[in-house]
Amino acid sequence: MARIVAIVNQKGGVGKTTTCVNLSAAISKKGKKVLAVDCDPQGNLTSGFGIDKKSLSRTTYDVLIGSCSAEEAIIKDKFENLSVLPANVNLAGAEIELVSMIARELRLKDAIEKIKIEYDYIFIDCPPSLGLLTLNALVAADSVIIPIQCEYYALEGLSQLSNTISLVRKHLNKRLEIDGVVLTMFDSRTNLSLEVVEEVKRFFGQKVFLSVIPRNVRLSEAPSFGLPGIIYDPDSKGAKAYIELAEEYINRIENSFSRGANK
Ligand code: ADP
Numbered sequence: 001m002a003r004i005v006a007i008v009n010q011k012g013g014v015g016k017t018t019t020c021v022n023l024s025a026a027i028s029k030k031g032k033k034v035l036a037v038d039c040d041p042q043g044n045l046t047s048g049f050g051i052d053k054k055s056l057s058r059t060t061y062d063v064l065i066g067s068c069s070a071e072e073a074i075i076k077d078k079f080e081n082l083s084v085l086p087a088n089v090n091l092a093g094a095e096i097e098l099v100s101m102i103a104r105e106l107r108l109k110d111a112i113e114k115i116k117i118e119y120d121y122i123f124i125d126c127p128p129s130l131g132l133l134t135l136n137a138l139v140a141a142d143s144v145i146i147p148i149q150c151e152y153y154a155l156e157g158l159s160q161l162s163n164t165i166s167l168v169r170k171h172l173n174k175r176l177e178i179d180g181v182v183l184t185m186f187d188s189r190t191n192l193s194l195e196v197v198e199e200v201k202r203f204f205g206q207k208v209f210l211s212v213i214p215r216n217v218r219l220s221e222a223p224s225f226g227l228p229g230i231i232y233d234p235d236s237k238g239a240k241a242y243i244e245l246a247e248e249y250i251n252r253i254e255n256s257f258s259r260g261a262n263k
Pocket residue numbers: 011012013014015016017018019044128184185186213214215216217219220221223238
């Protein structure tokens with residue numbers, strides 16, 4: 001049964017999509033079956049995997065509204081072991097249309113429920129807000145990964161995010177855990193990056209992954225070729241960091257399960 005993981009931070013441009021694309025790809029390369037779910041109307045995850053956003057007839061929007069099943073919208077084996085539930089700008093409408101729907105927070109959970117047996121990991125790329133789309137992701141998920149950009153105000157908004165996670169736990173999804181915090185766009189030449197790392201470690205302690213993602217131009221070029229950075233240039237520093245993160249992540253999850261500690 002899949003572990004369902006929302007990649008969340010209501011700030012834009014912190015590396016959610018880049019992390020979702022590369023972590024999904026790196027884990028699928030280890031022979032695990034992965035589904036990547038695009039839950040952002042910008043559809044950057046979708047195009048990051050080389051899928052043409054405009055030509056899609058079924059997307060996350062249709063799944064949430066109930067006009068098709070997840071099975072019908074998923075693009076199977078876009079890469080080996082890696083399937084994608086794509087999205088485009090249509091999804092912006094869901095935020096509004098869902099408001100009046102029954103069980104509006106449970107739509108994604110119910111849709112994924114039926115297919116999760118087919119995967120080892122399902123990663124959900126969240127939009128830069130804490131609205132109904134992110135809420136659907138948090139209710140569907142077993143856990144979250146929080147990317148934090150090594151920049152000024154890195155911690156800004158994180159208490160609001162922690163609050164949202166607590167509220168979801170209390171009212172909608174008791175089992176929601178924080179799998180980890182990943183530091184992105186680290187620049188070893190600046191003291192600022194180092195300061196942010198220390199600050200985030202004080203706030204999140206052991207939850208912070210040891211693998212830190214450097215700022216790396218190959219990672220930002222890769223989406224324009226429709227490829228995950230780890231496939232576009234596997235020897236780049238950015239790719240290596242995501243491959244390392246994938247290993248650390250799998251170890252963290254699979255070891256804590258075998259110890260029974262991840263309850
Ligand atoms: P989010 O999904 O949180 O909005 P993205 O993953 O789209 O963030 O990243 C924002 C921008 O920064 C994108 O243009 C992306 O290519 C770039 N980017 C992300 N991570 C890195 C990195 N480690 N090095 C260089 N550029 C990056």
